[in-house]
Amino acid sequence: xxxxxxxxxxxxxxxxxxxxxxxxxxxxxxxxxxxxxxxxxxxxxxxxxxxxxxxxxxxxxxxxxxxxxxxxxxxxxxxxxxxxxxxxxxxxxxxxxxxxxxxxxxxxxxxxxxxxxxxxxxxxxxxxxxxxxxxxxxxxxxxxxxxxxxxxxxxxxxxxxxxxxxxxxxxxxxxxxxxxxxxxxxxxxxxxxxxxxxxxxxxxxxxxxxxx
Numbered sequence: 001x002x003x004x005x006x007x008x009x010x011x012x013x014x015x016x017x018x019x020x021x022x023x024x025x026x027x028x029x030x031x032x033x034x035x036x037x038x039x040x041x042x043x044x045x046x047x048x049x050x051x052x053x054x055x056x057x058x059x060x061x062x063x064x065x066x067x068x069x070x071x072x073x074x075x076x077x078x079x080x081x082x083x084x085x086x087x088x089x090x091x092x093x094x095x096x097x098x099x100x101x102x103x104x105x106x107x108x109x110x111x112x113x114x115x116x117x118x119x120x121x122x123x124x125x126x127x128x129x130x131x132x133x134x135x136x137x138x139x140x141x142x143x144x145x146x147x148x149x150x151x152x153x154x155x156x157x158x159x160x161x162x163x164x165x166x167x168x169x170x171x172x173x174x175x176x177x178x179x180x181x182x183x184x185x186x187x188x189x190x191x192x193x194x195x196x197x198x199x200x201x202x203x204x205x206x207x208x209x210x211x212x
Contacts, residue, residue: 001088002043003137004096004143006166008084010044013058021064024073027057027156028084028090037087041101043085046141046178047071048101071103072140072176076177081167083141096143097136103178104186107139110153111169118147119168120155123179128152130185138180140142143168 010028026044028036035049036059038043043049047067053060063158068074076082086099088094105124112119121139128151131137135146137154144156163169171177 001139002048002085002096002099003088003094003103004085004099004138004141006083006085007174008166010082010084012035012078012080012082014078015074021062022074023060023062025058025060026082026084026201027127028059032084034056043083043087043101043141045072045083046099046101046124046138046180047073047078047103048087055207056066063133066196067103070105071178072106075176083166085141087143097138098182098183099138099141099180101115101141102180104181105179107177109173109175109177111173112171116156118155119158120153121177121179125152127179127181129189130181132182132185135185136205138178140167140177141180142168146189166185 001072008029008031010026010032013025013027016023017064032042033054034055036054038051040051042051042059044061049061051059051061052062061204063073106129107121107123131146131149131154133146133148137144137146139156142162144158147155147157149155158168
């Protein structure tokens with residue numbers, strides 16, 4: 001699990017095609033490399049990846065074809081700046097929101113203000129039932145609060161500090177982003193989808209454990 005707070009940036013040094021996917025080599029600060037031991041989980045632009053090798057300046061990870069297709073990691077140019085977050089440890093503060101590192105889909109930047117203000121992103125329509133004002137959403141791994149939303153778009157208010165410390169500072173309209181829905185919204189949407197299919201589940205949705 002992750003928090004969606006981006007404290008570290010890295011860079012895509014190389015992407016080498018492999019059978020069934022690709023190998024990424026990512027340069028990173030020492031604080032991230034210290035956590036990138038074999039088998040460790042690190043979120044890269046919001047996607048949870050596993051470290052398979054590290055040295056004094058970079059770590060490497062294997063990507064499946066599914067990850068290459070469903071995230072921006074298969075299309076970013078070599079040299080691109082990346083958001084990095086080591087996995088959350090027991091006892092560490094949760095200052096953002098619970099982020100699983102499982103990218104649900106791709107969106108894109110629709111509109112950004114000249115100065116401070118509201119940023120608007122597109123999202124797949126399947127996100128609609130899982131997105132609500134004041135709810136959470138992860139954009140390239142950044143924990144953000146939804147201001148408003150429609151069927152295929154949402155808006156967020158970004159403070160200058162967040163923009164300055166992430167790749168959003170250089171992002172232009174049309175830029176693709178990885179999206180992860182609020183986990184609470186995901187389960188509520190699934191439960192509502194199944195209402196009427198199972199009577200016991202329908203009673204649980206309506207009344208909780210007392211009615212099931």
